[in-house]
Amino acid sequence: MDSPARRHDNTRLPMTSSPVPARTPLLSAHHLAFSRNDEPVFGPLDFGVGRGETLLVEGDNGSGKTTLLRVLAGMLPATTGEIFIDAAAATRDSRNGRMLWLGHRGGLNESLSARENLAFLAGLYGTRDGMTTASAMEYVGIAGWIDEPLRTLSAGQKKRVGLARLLLLAGDIWLLDEPYANLDRHGIDLVNTLIAGHCAHGGAALVTSHGAVRFADPNARHIRLSV
């Protein structure tokens, strides 16, 4: 099913480049592959992301970055291979509540304000200790817009509300699909700071990027998907 022309150029990642001593990865994939209508989209891939680590998923448009993240989140079933969380095969129960998903659809209702949107999601996911909607909005720099309906906010500001959600909600695995889209320079710095802070406290992040933005952490491991 995997013709030589479509084979991915870096399917086996060396596990040695990790800055953290080898231990049970928080999230790992074993021979993970996904095909749509018998057409391979990515894989098979082997990788692991430990606590405090970031995995940067790079690739051109259409190379399957988003699909990989959706498979990891359990929104799409993997064609072959397995996903492990804390060395146990991932189930809906072990996965849900630990993964925070930031996709290109923000998951925020335009008619509601940031405060109302975040309060609803906090009810579903629970919040980090000591974090409130207001403080999360302050961290991402748009506290003044907390009670405005989202449709009056710019695309970049909406993206920041999405980032406030990551800060506010409990969940140790971040799956960020193109988090840099629509953001200005400060916004890009903010994303990098958030990821660094999350990882510094034992979280893990998987970040997709088409390569146009420089990722801040030089120690971050890379995985490259090709069309």
Added chain:
Amino acid sequence: MTHDPATLIPATRLDTLASVRGEIRPGAWRACVALLRRDFLLAWRRRGELFLPLLYAVIVTALFPFALGPDPQLLGRIAGGVLLVIVVLAMLPALESMFRSDLDDGTLEQWLLAPQPLALLVLTRVIAHWLTTALPLLIVMPFLGALLNLPVNVLPVLMLALLLATPLLALLGAVLSALAAGTRRSGILLALMLLPLAVPVVIFAAGAIAAAQAGMSYLAPLVWLAAALALAIVLAPLACAAALRIAVEA
């Protein structure tokens, strides 16, 4: 924008996340309350849309005496069935939007990944939908009944039948709405799919009304409706949740 990563995120929870995860996971009850609050808030923001089914029901009811002639005997005889059909038709347009906007803006993705039973969230959504679209219709029903000269002793039976039939229709509609959520302009499709499912509901509700009008026992059709509702409360959210997972997959 110069945040120190170490102070940015409170350390207290994340590094011990694995051990306290059960504690921070909000209960299903809290999640349902949060969803209800959000849906009521959204309904309030779009309260203009909420009046449409109500307005539709009032206009159609007011037109009937003009079309049939002001014969109180005739109107009284058909009032129950007419009001039943009006309620069913008034509920139809709103069904399409039950999951549409949440699928479009990615909220359903957040539902799917939340540590909450999806079927329970779906049931909560249907309850919120019923409270905001069907309940106002039920509240104006005595007024509409008076417009059509509905016999006073039939009104409680009509209300009871609608109280059982409308949540049943909302649950059936939710399943179809979830199935059709991925397709564009699913309104007509939804109406066609709901028709065969709505027919038995209408038959039993109309049976109760006809029995009451004839002075006979109306309990049996109502109990059938109640049984169907009990079954739908359990099964429809599960079917709905499965359909929504497929909709998000696509």
